[in-house]
Amino acid sequence: MQIILCESAEHVGGRAADVIDARVRQGPAVLGLATGGSPKSTYQELIRRHREEQLSFSQVTAFTLDEYAGLPPEHEQSYYSTIRREFADHVDLPLEQLITPHGDAPDLVAEAERYDAAITAAGGVDIQILGIGANGHIGFNEPTSSLVSRTRVKTLAGATRADNARFFPEGDVPRLCLTQGLGTIREAKLAVLVAMGENKAEAVQAMVEGPVSAHCPASVLQMHRRAVVILDPAAASRLSLLDYYRDAQEFNDQLGQTPTRPWLQQPLVQQG
Ligand code: GLP
Numbered sequence: 001m002q003i004i005l006c007e008s009a010e011h012v013g014g015r016a017a018d019v020i021d022a023r024v025r026q027g028p029a030v031l032g033l034a035t036g037g038s039p040k041s042t043y044q045e046l047i048r049r050h051r052e053e054q055l056s057f058s059q060v061t062a063f064t065l066d067e068y069a070g071l072p073p074e075h076e077q078s079y080y081s082t083i084r085r086e087f088a089d090h091v092d093l094p095l096e097q098l099i100t101p102h103g104d105a106p107d108l109v110a111e112a113e114r115y116d117a118a119i120t121a122a123g124g125v126d127i128q129i130l131g132i133g134a135n136g137h138i139g140f141n142e143p144t145s146s147l148v149s150r151t152r153v154k155t156l157a158g159a160t161r162a163d164n165a166r167f168f169p170e171g172d173v174p175r176l177c178l179t180q181g182l183g184t185i186r187e188a189k190l191a192v193l194v195a196m197g198e199n200k201a202e203a204v205q206a207m208v209e210g211p212v213s214a215h216c217p218a219s220v221l222q223m224h225r226r227a228v229v230i231l232d233p234a235a236a237s238r239l240s241l242l243d244y245y246r247d248a249q250e251f252n253d254q255l256g257q258t259p260t261r262p263w264l265q266q267p268l269v270q271q272g
Helices: 011-025 040-052 080-088 108-121 158-167 180-188 198-209 217-223 243-254
Strands: 002-007 029-033 060-065 066-068 125-132 152-155 178-179 190-195 227-231
Touching: 002 243, 011 029, 011 190, 011 227, 029 152, 060 080, 060 108, 066 080, 066 243, 108 152, 108 178, 158 178, 158 180, 180 217, 190 217, 198 227, 217 227
Parallel strands: 002 227, 029 060, 029 125, 125 190, 190 227
Antiparallel strands: 066 178, 152 178
8 A cells, every 4th residue: 555645635636636647648548436525636637637738538438436326327416427527527538438337227236246247348447546435435335345345235324324415405315325346446456545634534544554344444455456545634644654654755756656657567665
């Protein structure tokens, strides 16, 4: 796991965009897209680079991470609509290459299996963008999710429904969802998790330094071959090895192995 400490929340999106930019410019790529507030600044920076720096997504296939069950894609709060509004509609990603699980499928179990198989058939995800819930969830893999789970139907935790209630003013937050499993996410070649704010600090500490445990689903990233965690000072504030992360980051920067460079092919000096 590589920890990147940013001087402010504003820098987090830029750092994550650097990683994605470097891969997308190499040729056809498969991206995994998260929704939520955390990756918004990453998407905004990618949109800016598309407009101003010829960053093209025409050869990208994108799979979203999760979806509310019961919502048709055109519902304003579906994650399909959300990712279009916040990213896809502002770049040259062909819509037929934006793939999401269908929350209104008549057979959700079959839909989950179909979706998981579609990711594999596309050659797997090259870069999976992730946020983290305050309870340690990634995607909608709530605490006690199997660490080897595949895309499936899940029941949302009360805390997650409360966090997301702001998007459902009528109070009708769905109870079920479809989400890529932790085993599915672990297969992405690179996972990039962004977190900002004090309310994420406890979950970030558990993910990075706690035991690998279904109690903190994001801790499965400790078992990921290449995970990059990009944090603002508030989200990093409870980490106990901050000096080590800072030192390793400075050393990597000196070596030129920052995410702005072709480090994707190189071994990282920092942790395994
Ligand atoms: C949501 C999403 C996750 C997201 C998380 C945190 O419920 N399913 O993909 O990472 O919660 O959201 P936010 O970034 O808005 O804090």
